[in-house]
Amino acid sequence: xxxxxxxxxxxxxxxxxxxxxxxxxxxxxxxxxxxxxxxxxxxxxxxxxxxxxxxxxxxxxxxxxxxxxxxxxxxxxxxxxxxxxxxxxxxxxxxxxxxxxxxxxxxxxxxxxxxxxxxxxxxxxxxxxxxxxxxxxxxxxxxxxxxxxxxxxxxxxxxxxxxxxxxxxxxxxxxxxxxxxxxxxxxxxxxxxxxxxxxxxxxxxxxxxxxxxxxxxxxxxxxxxxxxxxxxxxxxxxxxxxxxxxxxxxxxxxxxxxxxxxxxxxxxxxxxxxxxxxxxxxxxxxxxxxxxxxxxxxxxx
Ligand code: TA6
Numbered sequence: 001x002x003x004x005x006x007x008x009x010x011x012x013x014x015x016x017x018x019x020x021x022x023x024x025x026x027x028x029x030x031x032x033x034x035x036x037x038x039x040x041x042x043x044x045x046x047x048x049x050x051x052x053x054x055x056x057x058x059x060x061x062x063x064x065x066x067x068x069x070x071x072x073x074x075x076x077x078x079x080x081x082x083x084x085x086x087x088x089x090x091x092x093x094x095x096x097x098x099x100x101x102x103x104x105x106x107x108x109x110x111x112x113x114x115x116x117x118x119x120x121x122x123x124x125x126x127x128x129x130x131x132x133x134x135x136x137x138x139x140x141x142x143x144x145x146x147x148x149x150x151x152x153x154x155x156x157x158x159x160x161x162x163x164x165x166x167x168x169x170x171x172x173x174x175x176x177x178x179x180x181x182x183x184x185x186x187x188x189x190x191x192x193x194x195x196x197x198x199x200x201x202x203x204x205x206x207x208x209x210x211x212x213x214x215x216x217x218x219x220x221x222x223x224x225x226x227x228x229x230x231x232x233x234x235x236x237x238x239x240x241x242x243x244x245x246x247x248x249x250x251x252x253x254x255x256x257x258x259x260x261x262x263x264x265x266x267x268x269x270x271x272x273x274x275x276x277x278x279x280x281x282x283x284x285x286x287x288x289x290x291x292x293x294x295x296x297x298x299x300x301x
Contacts, residue, residue, distance in 0.1 A: 001025065009108040014116040022066035027105075029116045033145035036116075039072060042099035043120040043140040046075035048148045050298060057234060057298045058148070059173035059269040062261035069100045073259045074269070076170040078140060078152060080122075081132050083165035083245075083277035092131055095169065098122055098138065106139065115145025134162045136284075148296040154282075155289040163283050167245060167275030168294050170236075175229025177248055177267045182206040184223035184236075185244060190216040191278055208270075211250035217243050217279045223272050232300045236272050240292040242280040245273035 002025065005017040014031050020039075026046075029036040034050040036058075048058040060074035071077060079095035086092035093100065103120040111117055122128070122138040135158035143149040150168055174180045183205045192198050193213040202216065205226075220242060225234040238244075247270075249257060254266035261268075274294045276282045284290045 005105060009105045009118075011108055011110065011116065014110060015108055015118060020066050023068065024066045027118055029118065029142075029144045031114060031116050031145065033113075033115055034148075036142070036144040036148070038118065038142060039066060039075075040103055040105065040120065041068070042071070042101065043078055043103040043122070044072050044075055044099060045142055045148075045150065046072060048144065048296070050146045050148075052146060052300070053232070053298050055230060056173050057296060059171040061171075061259055061269075062265055063259040065259065071095075071099050073257075074171045076150060076168050079165075079167040079169050079273075079275070080138060080152065080154070081162075081164040081166065083167050083243075083275055086131075089131075095167070096165075097128055097131055101125070101128060103140070107141075111143055111145070113145060115143050115147075117141065117143050134158050134160065136162070146297070148294075150294050152292045153289060154284055154291075156284040156286050159286050161283055161285045163281050164290075165275075165277050165281045166292055167243075167273045167277060168292065169245070169271060169273045169275075170294070170296075171269045171271050172225055172234055173230075174225065174227050174268055174270050177208050177250075177270060179227065179229040180208065180270060181226045182223055182246060182270075182272060183226060184221045185216050185219060185246070188216045188219045188221070188244075190214040206246060208248055211253055212246060212248050214246045215243055215275070215277050216246065217277075219244055225270060225272060232298050234272075235295075235297040235299065236274065237295045237297075238274040238293060240290065241274040241276055241294070243275040243277040245271065245275050245277065247271040247273070
C-alpha cells in the first residue's frame with residue numbers, strides 16, 4: 001500500500017507516505033515553506049510548522065496514541081457529520097465518526113506558490129451507513145506552506161436534503177494558557193457549556209483562568225490568538241463556518257482525560273475550532289455541496 005501510494009501520489013521534495021508502528025499510514029509533508037504530518041485515518045492533520053516559526057503552530061499531545069479506529073489527541077480532528085454528542089443516539093461517537101474511519105488519497109500536487117496540496121475522501125462502509133444513511137462525498141483538502149489551508153467539502157449526491165454539524169477541531173500550540181487571549185469574538189453570543197449550557201454574550205477579548213468550553217454562534221469572524229509568551233499571533237480565518245468553538249479543559253478535566261501530556265501539557269494548547277454547530281448546523285440540499293474552509297497564519301512580534 002505504501003509503495004502504491006508513493007508511486008501514485010508521492011511528490012519528491014514535498015510529500016511521501018510512511019507506515020507508523022501502529023500500522024496507520026501517515027503522509028509526511030516537507031517543503032521549503034513548512035512541514036506537516038497527516039494520518040490517513042480520519043484525514044487527521046497532526047502537526048504543522050511553517051519555516052518562519054521555531055515552534056509548531058498546531059499542537060499534538062506528547063501522549064497522543066495512534067491506533068485503529070481511535071481519535072488522536074491534538075492536531076485538527078475532523079468532526080463530522082455532527083458536532084458534540086449525537087442528538088438522539090448516545091452510543092454514536094462524540095463529534096461524529098469521520099475522525100476515526102478510513103479516508104483515501106484522491107489527489108496531490110504543488111500549488112503555484114510552492115505549497116503542497118493533498119486531498120482525501122472519507123471511505124464509506126456498512127458501519128458509517130448505519131450512522132449516516134445519506135449518499136454523499138466528504139473530502140478534505142489540505143494545503144501546507146507558510147500558511148495552512150484546510151477545506152472540508154460535503155457533497156450531497158443523493159435525492160434527499162440532509163443537515164450536518166461539523167468542525168475542524170484544531171489544537172493550537174501556545175506558550176501558556178495564562179498568557180494568551182483571543183480577539184475577534186467580541187459582542188458575539190455563545191453557548192457556555194461549562195456547568196450546563198447557558199447563552200451569554202462575549203465582552204471584550206477572551207482570557208483564560210479556568211475550564212472554558214464555548215460555542216460562539218452566528219459568527220464568520222477571523223480570530224486571533226495573541227500569545228504573549230511565544231511572542232506571536234495565530235490568525236484563524238474561515239469561510240463557510242458560522243460557529244467558533246473555544247476550549248481549554250483546565251487542570252481537573254485534563255487530568256481526567258489523561259492524554260494531554262502530564263503533568264501540565266494542557267497549559268500549552270488551546271482549541272479554536274471553526275465549526276457549524278448547535279444553531280448553525282447546515283442543510284445540504286440534494287445535489288448541492290457545502291465547504292468549510294480555514295486558513296491559519298502565525299506572525300511573530
Ligand atoms: O470542542 C470542545 C469539546 O466538545 C469539549 O467539550 C471536549 O469534549 C473536547 O471537545 C474534546 O472532545 P474529544 O471527543 O476529542 O475528547
